[in-house]
Amino acid sequence: MSVELEKNGDIAILRLNRPEALNALSFQILEEIGSAIDDVARMSDVRALLVTGAGDKAFCAGADIKELRNRSLIAQKRGAELGQTVFAKLDALPIASVALVNGYAFGGGAELALACTFRLASQAAIFGLPEIKLGLIPGYGGTQRLPRLIGEGRALEIIMTGRNVNAEEAERIGLVNAVVEGDLMEAGIAFAHRFTRYSLPALEFARCAVQRAHELPLAEGLRVEADLSTLAYQTKDAEEGMAAFEEKRKPEFRDE
Ligand code: CAA
Secondary structure, three states: OOEEEEEEOOEEEEEEOOHHHOOOEOHHHHHHHHHHHHHHHHOOOOOEEEEEEOOOOEEEOOEOHHHHOOOOHHHHHHHHHHHHHHHHHHHHOOOEEEEEEOOEEEOHHHHHHHHOOEEEEEOOOEEEOHHHHHOOOOOOOHHHHHHHHHOHHHHHHHHHHOOOEEHHHHHHOOOOOEEEOOOHHHHHHHHHHHHHOOOHHHHHHHHHHHHHOOOOOHHHHHHHHHHHHHHHHOOHHHHHHHHHHHOOOOOOOOOO
16 A cells, blocks of 8 residues: 555544655555545544655655556546546545645645645645646646636746745745644644634535635625525534633534
8 A cells, every 4th residue: 555544633644655756646546545535534533634745755746657658548538537536535525634745746746735725845845737847737636726726827837837836935825834844744733733623514614615716706605605604603513602702711612
């Protein structure tokens, strides 16, 4: 197995473990990532997912270039669809995911990080969508998720030049939420714990409302927000949260 799934308290950790190939995404690894995400979706006791890569050089160097060669067009299209489907599972998870980018995040590796809810980077992290240098373009969601995150002009420049983006620039342009100086895993767990203590239904409604913003005209998005905020209002956790405010105590959310 080139993908490891473990638990640290209420946090699931998915680690790509193919350091000899800089955690490149063979089709087998993609399938394994898909089943690991399915396993996480079935865990009722986890409140966040961290995604990272084994070794000290790479988060993930992208699609396995050696596997990409000499394929039929249909096989190539199915491969892109597989990567897109696997990464889309992160959006569909009821819990948020955090990519811990510990080195190179190129091509499909950058696209895996982009599919996570949040991204933290070590100071050594380097992002890039270098497909153009191979005569290709991103195929696992990069052309869609990068402009949504950092804007069309910046995204097109990164995609059309294939240039590298270091950790400092990644933070400045909003590609990552933060750059971490110390231990990335510790920082990732601490980052996740900043939201995991809140009501899971409320967290899920918030993610869902924001995700819909990309798909809907403003008026419809506002209707979705009104509906989801009313659903949140109907939870016992909302009752508890507002009561705790009035009683000047910490709320005890029960995900109800
Ligand atoms: N696919 C397959 N093998 C890869 C790989 C990849 N994407 N990236 C690295 N490797 C392998 C290398 O072939 C090498 O294996 P060998 O020792 O057997 O030769 C090993 O990992 C170590 O790599 P390097 O010796 O190249 O390490 P480096 O430190 O000199 O360079 C690097 C690191 C700059 C990341 C360089 O490996 C590199 O440029 N990799 C390719 C990055 C890339 O182009 N990614 C995009 C792929 S296409 C894609 O992802 C399409 C999509 O949208 C899904």
